[in-house]
Amino acid sequence: MIRVEGEICEEAVYRWYHGDSGMKNSRELSLKARKHLSAMGWEFWYAKKKGKQELRYQSPKGKVFYSLKTACKSYIDERREEGRVVDRDLKPKQPAKRKRLSQETPTQATKKKKKPKKIKRHRSSKRVREAPPPNSSNRNPKTVLSWLIDNNAVSILAKVYYRNKAGNPLMKGRITRNGIQCDCCFRVFTLTAFENHAGSNNHRPAANIILDDGSGRSLSDCQRQVITSSKVESPKIVKDNSYQHESDEVCSVCRDWGELICCDHCPSAFHVNCLGLKEVPDGDWFCPSCCCGICGIGYLSDGSFLTCQLCERKFHVGCLRLEESNDLKNYQTPKNWFCSHRCKNILSGLQKLTGKPITVGNNLTWTLLKSEACSDSDSDHAHGLDASAENDCKLSVALDVMHECFEPSRDIYTGRDLVEDVIFSRGSKLKRLDFKGFYTVILEKNDDLVSVATVRVHGDRVAEMPLVATRFRHRRRGMCRVLVDELEKNLTKFGVEKLILPAVPDAVDTWTNSFGFSHMTDDERSELLHYTFLDFQGTIMCRKLLK
The missing domain is CATH 3.40.630.30 (Gcn5-related N-acetyltransferase (GNAT))
Incomplete structure (x- = not known):
């Protein structure tokens, strides 16, 4: 399979099918069309034909096409059947910038x-x-440990040990996709089970399982490393x-x-x-x-709405004061308020x-x-x-x-x-x-x-x-x-x-x-x-x- 990064550009699909090369060049247009198809769930791969590599296009329904044009036609036909074909001029319409009526005079x-x-x-x-x-690695387990392996934070068969409060090793093992393989009995344990096997009840396995590579890093350190790098x-x-x-x-x-x-x-x-x-x-x-959850009237110019922290419904302060069942003093501050x-x-x-x-x-x-x-x-x-x-x-x-x-x-x-x-x-x-x-x-x-x-x-x-x-x-x-x-x-x-x-x-x-x-x-x-x-x-x- 060929990985094509998805990018929404339906206009490119229509233009490529209709032979429009209005963009910088046809290569750019075909790439944008492929990116849109990829975003819509299409897949691509090369197949050999008469000694040459030819690109194939597979729709989300599993149908295979031999050219980008036929793939685009199939996409357009499906949209037409759904009643969702864009206008024939293929030019995306920009939403009209309308003035809000609140900016007009009362008469207007x-x-x-x-x-x-x-x-x-x-x-x-x-x-x-x-x-x-x-x-997809469908047969592999989906665990925190396998996630660390897939993100290159730890290596398969890397040596680890479980440490006690003094920092001394209690049990040693090696990392596998299925868990930690113990050196003493060669059984594979989950992180929690390996902690129990080491005789500890700290309930913090990732924090106390240490990479035996001289770095002193725990599995928790590796988790933070991946999370931090992904949050850049x-x-x-x-x-x-x-x-x-x-x-x-x-x-x-x-x-x-x-x-x-x-x-x-x-x-x-x-x-x-x-x-x-x-x-x-x-x-x-x-x-x-x-609109207010009590009176049903919308936004007031003085901004006197309180918003519930859970259901996010809005209420006028004045309406709440009129409700005998509502005591504003019991609902803390406006930023931490409940209806x-x-x-x-x-x-x-x-x-x-x-x-x-x-x-x-x-x-x-x-x-x-x-x-x-x-x-x-x-x-x-x-x-x-x-x-x-x-x-x-x-x-x-x-x-x-x-x-x-x-x-x-x-x-x-x-x-x-x-x-x-x-x-x-x-x-x-x-x-x-x-x-x-x-x-x-x-x-x-x-x-x-x-x-x-x-x-x-x-x-x-x-x-x-x-x-x-x-x-x-x-x-x-x-x-x-x-x-x-x-x-x-x-x-x-x-x-x-x-x-x-x-x-x-x-x-x-x-x-x-x-x-x-x-x-x-x-x-x-x-x-x-x-x-x-x-x-x-x-x-x-x-x-x-x-x-």
């Missing part, structure tokens, strides 16, 4: 009706892989994930293009029918997320659960993770650093599992990998790309990560689980069932009423027949417009009532 605002802007683009998709990627470009990541336009170009409810109305306070945009409206509203208009005791208790419960493995039988452990959940302010500073490094390592392994099970899914405007942003809880000024509330759930069998899910709790009414993945080598063994059951048990304990997920069509029957979900109705969706959910093209929203 009452006379002028808000006009929706028309956008035609493609939204992000959620495509399940039918088989692991050709370059973190400012760029934050910049790329923020939205630069005045208003969004995709509906925040269905994630599709079309005629959109824009909120006059935030960048979000919506279809009229997705909001349950019969016509475009007059004057200033604010989206459900920017109810329920939201406060749910967040507290999630934080207490985060990072603490739960044994669920058959050598399985269930763990809730959150990016940067561990801080350096722990009573034991070194322990805090070690825990934070291991937390980020496990999130990286979880991301590898997601990439093994799902085709690449990038936002059409920012170019960001949506799965990566969700796993690492990255934020954005744009609500539909703001993932800072997400947690990652992992299921491990003897340190081997077998199943992953992402979850975000929007208060006691609803939680969402947009991504669930089980590695190919562990499927049909009930692993996903164990992961979801434990998640539902904890959500029920927190008082969450409903769990929703966007299911791909092929998996709907599994979720409805085996997991107790049902199709979410339009009325149910309209009742939850205050919340922004992660959705994908072609998925079916399902929900389950939690007892």
Whole structure:
């Protein structure tokens, strides 16, 4: 297989097919077309024909093409069947820069009706892989140790030892992909098991397993080294994930293009029918997320909104004072404010659960993770650093599992990998790309990560689980069932009423027949417009009532 870095440029596909060489040269145009196909899940390789190497193009559906032009034609035909072909002139339309009505005079605002802007683009998709990627090490375990090997932080068969509090070796061994092979009995142990085998109960194996190469580095040091080197470009990541336009170009409810109305306070945009409206509203208009949860009125000029730290719903201070059930003194500072005791208790419960493995039988452990959940302010500073490094390592392994099970899914405007942003809880000024509330759930069998899910709790009414993945080598063994059951048990304990997920069509029957979900109705969706959910093209929203 040939690795081609994905880059969204649908215009290049259309221009190459129609023989347009308006770019600098045809080579640049063909490269951009290949990059776009790669971003959409296409694969490329060379095949021998009459002694020559010829390039082949394989679509996500598995169909092989012998030229870039036929591959582009197939891509265009698929978009035409989906009703998503761009205009024939092939020139991308820039969103109209419209003035916000709040900048007009009151007379103008009452006379002028808000006009929706028309956008035609493609939204992000959620495509399940039918088989692991050709370059995937599908048969290898996915552990923190194998992740360190893959990132060249440690070497296979490198000598290590477990040290006691005095720094003296208690047990020696060698690194393998499956764990640490002990020198005395030649058995292979997971990191935790090797610590127990050495007779220690410190519960900090990575911090006390030392490379026997004279460097004195622990496995925790190696984890921090990889994490630190990967965070060098973190400012760029934050910049790329923020939205630069005045208003969004995709509906925040269905994630599709079309005629959109824009909120006059935030960048979000919506279809009229997705909001349950019969016509475009007059004057200033604010989206459900920017309206008070009590009076339903939008943004006030004095900025007197308080935002709940968990559900992120907004409330006017004046409306809260009129509510007898709300005592502002009990909700701490505006930056750490909760709209109810329920939201406060749910967040507290999630934080207490985060990072603490739960044994669920058959050598399985269930763990809730959150990016940067561990801080350096722990009573034991070194322990805090070690825990934070291991937390980020496990999130990286979880991301590898997601990439093994799902085709690449990038936002059409920012170019960001949506799965990566969700796993690492990255934020954005744009609500539909703001993932800072997400947690990652992992299921491990003897340190081997077998199943992953992402979850975000929007208060006691609803939680969402947009991504669930089980590695190919562990499927049909009930692993996903164990992961979801434990998640539902904890959500029920927190008082969450409903769990929703966007299911791909092929998996709907599994979720409805085996997991107790049902199709979410339009009325149910309209009742939850205050919340922004992660959705994908072609998925079916399902929900389950939690007892």
